[in-house]
Amino acid sequence: MRLHPRRCIRNFALVIMFLFGTFTVTKWSGRFMKMPAKLITQEPSLVESNAADLGHAAVSLTADKHALSRNLDSTATKQYRPKQLVSSPNNPRVEIKLDRLPSRVLVLVYTFNGNEVKWVGENREECNLDTTGETFVQCPLERFEVTYDKQRFSESNLVVFHSNNMPDKGQLVSLSKSRPASQRWVYHTMESPRVTPDPGSLGELFNATWTYRSDSDFSAAYATYVALRPEQKAEAVTGDFAEGKTKLVAWMVSNCGSQLRIDFVRRMQKYIDVDAYGRCSHLLGKKLSCSKSQERRCLKPYKFYLSFENALCKDYITEKYWEHLGEENIVPVVMGGLEGDYKALGIPGSYIDVRNFKSVKELTDYLHYLDRNSTAFNEYFKWRQKYQKSPYHYPLCNFCRSYVLKPEMSRTKIYHSLSDFWVEKGKCGQEDQVIRRMLGQ
Numbered sequence: 001m002r003l004h005p006r007r008c009i010r011n012f013a014l015v016i017m018f019l020f021g022t023f024t025v026t027k028w029s030g031r032f033m034k035m036p037a038k039l040i041t042q043e044p045s046l047v048e049s050n051a052a053d054l055g056h057a058a059v060s061l062t063a064d065k066h067a068l069s070r071n072l073d074s075t076a077t078k079q080y081r082p083k084q085l086v087s088s089p090n091n092p093r094v095e096i097k098l099d100r101l102p103s104r105v106l107v108l109v110y111t112f113n114g115n116e117v118k119w120v121g122e123n124r125e126e127c128n129l130d131t132t133g134e135t136f137v138q139c140p141l142e143r144f145e146v147t148y149d150k151q152r153f154s155e156s157n158l159v160v161f162h163s164n165n166m167p168d169k170g171q172l173v174s175l176s177k178s179r180p181a182s183q184r185w186v187y188h189t190m191e192s193p194r195v196t197p198d199p200g201s202l203g204e205l206f207n208a209t210w211t212y213r214s215d216s217d218f219s220a221a222y223a224t225y226v227a228l229r230p231e232q233k234a235e236a237v238t239g240d241f242a243e244g245k246t247k248l249v250a251w252m253v254s255n256c257g258s259q260l261r262i263d264f265v266r267r268m269q270k271y272i273d274v275d276a277y278g279r280c281s282h283l284l285g286k287k288l289s290c291s292k293s294q295e296r297r298c299l300k301p302y303k304f305y306l307s308f309e310n311a312l313c314k315d316y317i318t319e320k321y322w323e324h325l326g327e328e329n330i331v332p333v334v335m336g337g338l339e340g341d342y343k344a345l346g347i348p349g350s351y352i353d354v355r356n357f358k359s360v361k362e363l364t365d366y367l368h369y370l371d372r373n374s375t376a377f378n379e380y381f382k383w384r385q386k387y388q389k390s391p392y393h394y395p396l397c398n399f400c401r402s403y404v405l406k407p408e409m410s411r412t413k414i415y416h417s418l419s420d421f422w423v424e425k426g427k428c429g430q431e432d433q434v435i436r437r438m439l440g441q
């Protein structure tokens with residue numbers, strides 16, 4: 001890897017800032033005995049009492065960094081926008097240990113699904129490690145390299161295999177004979193177990209998983225959200241989001257296969273107007289179409305959007321929920337994941353979960369109520385004063401985070417049964433009866 005002088009200076013500066021941060025925290029930890037000095041995530045904001053006072057100190061610290069990073073990188077056209085992660089039960093405060101990350105990580109993409117992947121942003125975008133959003137400690141993405149060159153197998157740290165393009169068992173076994181002990185094989189997919197080949201025969205070969213499931217070693221979550229910073233809060237859009245809306249419920253559907261959700265929407269149509277767009281709209285009586293590029297415009301007149309996944313599986317919440325949280329100003333009515341998944345992964349107050357109703361009729365009554373009461377409707381947009389959808393996290397960022405944040409990444413790990421992890425724990429269909437019950441089936 002070439003050493004870029006500017007990058008060297010910046011890294012040096014980061015180390016200095018890092019040390020300064022640690023020093024400052026250590027100083028604070030003297031005041032607050034419970035804080036172990038070694039954890040750089042022990043942020044002032046974590047201390048419940050005196051939070052305001054210390055929060056102020058943290059802000060000035062970050063402001064310095066802000067100025068510094070601008071001075072060092074005057075060519076950067078992109079505004080420096082530190083990202084914050086929200087502490088949640090799923091995302092506990094974790095220890096940041098940069099020394100867990102090897103000095104160089106070569107990722108060999110052995111098979112993939114054919115789609116082109118953006119492994120990292122144009123300018124090796126920031127990859128914030130801090131779960132409190134106060135220090136802006138960045139993961140050193142420059143240590144990562146991606147290759148598709150199988151000749152480099154033996155020097156690779158991570159070897160990625162895509163679930164749908166898996167070499168056959170014999171090939172994998174023979175390949176595994178020449179693998180270095182420290183190499184990790186990564187099982188990857190973004191789809192649900194419903195549509196991925198059963199990995200039942202792939203035991204004892206893989207060391208890591210990279211899927212949308214939150215218990216994967218590497219995250220491939222479709223999206224996530226972050227807290228707004230104080231100055232962004234001031235800019236948050238408020239107002240009447242019901243204004244200008246002329247229609248009620250829209251659904252965009254191209255996969256006609258999932259009968260349960262089609263039954264559900266048909267039942268909804270008994271009580272409320274649902275406009276279905278897309279390849280399967282004929283199943284719902286009306287044939288409406290809207291090209292992908294026009295989706296936002298098509299959805300704008302509606303108050304609600306059906307974000308129904310094609311399978312109910314653990315953590316399976318896709319772009320169907322995430323992609324229309326913007327200027328369309330519609331409220332997603334969600335059906336996906338399992339009990340509690342939207343609560344754990346979605347933005348609080350941003351959606352209506354069908355599971356919270358006893359019947360389809362009760363759900364549509366509620367939608368009618370929100371249609372009449374714009375105060376209640378507008379409550380579904382309050383989250384915008386607190387959070388924003390997080391920018392896409394590039395895969396190298398997610399890899400980097402895991403190395404640094406997860407202690408198990410420095411230990412041996414073997415998936416004795418991938419089928420247990422992927423199919424059993426994926427739990428597809430196990431809660432379908434909740435939806436059936438709403439339908440009176």
Ligand SMILES: *[C@@H]1O[C@H](CO)[C@@H](O)[C@H](O)[C@H]1NC(C)=O
Binds near residue numbers: 373375376379
């Ligand atoms: C409308 O919604 C608001 C907020 O949820 C609620 O306080 C109010 O009682 C509702 N009004 C009616 C007429 O139901």
Ligand SMILES: *[C@@H]1O[C@H](CO)[C@@H](O)[C@H](O)[C@H]1NC(C)=O
Binds near residue numbers: 182184185204207411
């Ligand atoms: C990865 O899995 C292989 C095969 O099960 C095992 O021999 C190896 O020790 C594992 N490596 C790591 C780093 O976990």
